[in-house]
Amino acid sequence: MEVVLAETAGFCMGVALALNRLDKLVESADGRPIYILGPIIHNPQVLKRYAEKGVVMVDRPDQVPGGAYVVIRAHGITRQVEDSLRGRDVRIKDATCPKVKKAQLLIRRHTDEGSELLLYGEADHPEVAGLVSYAANGFYVFGSEEELLARALSPDKRYILAAQTTQDRVLFDRIAARLTGDENLDVTVLHTICDATKLRQAEAKELAASVDYMVVVGGYNSGNTRRLAQVVTDAGTPCRHIETIEDLDLDELSGHTRVGVTAGASTPRRLIDEVLGRLESL
Structure with a gap:
């Protein structure tokens, strides 16, 4: 089986910037608690990793205690929520995608x-x-x-x-x-x-035309990942959207000789490599 990976698969600039800012904050917080208003990005595996580092995800500004750091997620927040945050005794780190x-x-x-x-x-x-x-x-x-x-x-x-x-x-x-x-x-x-979104979708469509099956890797709650899968499906190529390697149904791949792989803008490289490894071993 030949496996072809899209060049644009994985983190986009906005996601990479947001996670880089959060990583630096985790390293420099000196014990001060860190909160995020909603998921920093739409990928459960990434969120689990930060939870293990003590980063707390909340839904409302009033759930952030005074003196804590609060990170604005890559998707941004409403003007009303941001105004509420700025009126409180918290340290704001804005990781909104530019x-x-x-x-x-x-x-x-x-x-x-x-x-x-x-x-x-x-x-x-x-x-x-x-x-x-x-x-x-x-x-x-x-x-x-x-x-x-x-x-x-x-x-x-x-x-x-x-x-x-x-x-x-x-x-x-x-x-x-x-x-x-x-x-x-x-x-x-x-x-x-975003231009990155346009390029990913165009590449996914082009790749879909040159393979007989596509695998799209990324969070099920990731809008941009779902749209990549939809673009491929609309192109007429059989496609499976998976979140991790455990979701890959190998029986579906039977008879396919050239498989394309792409991934959403919030998908870590580790998850992509696990899928590539499994496919290349077939």
């Missing part, structure tokens, strides 16, 4: 001018919650082109179209073209999808 932070500030700047936000993303995703909190004049979150078309947009209003940073670039561009091509609508498009 691409997410840029998207937040773009949304704030453009909606301050009176436009309503139309956001392409997952309504229950923490990054989305943070992004829409910067919308000054209302927002609407949609997960598909059909969902957006079902909403009546007014020719008397101005709109800003943006996306969660890990969304499908091809679908977003199609939605943007449709809205801006309507002469009755006033829509400004913000290009907030």
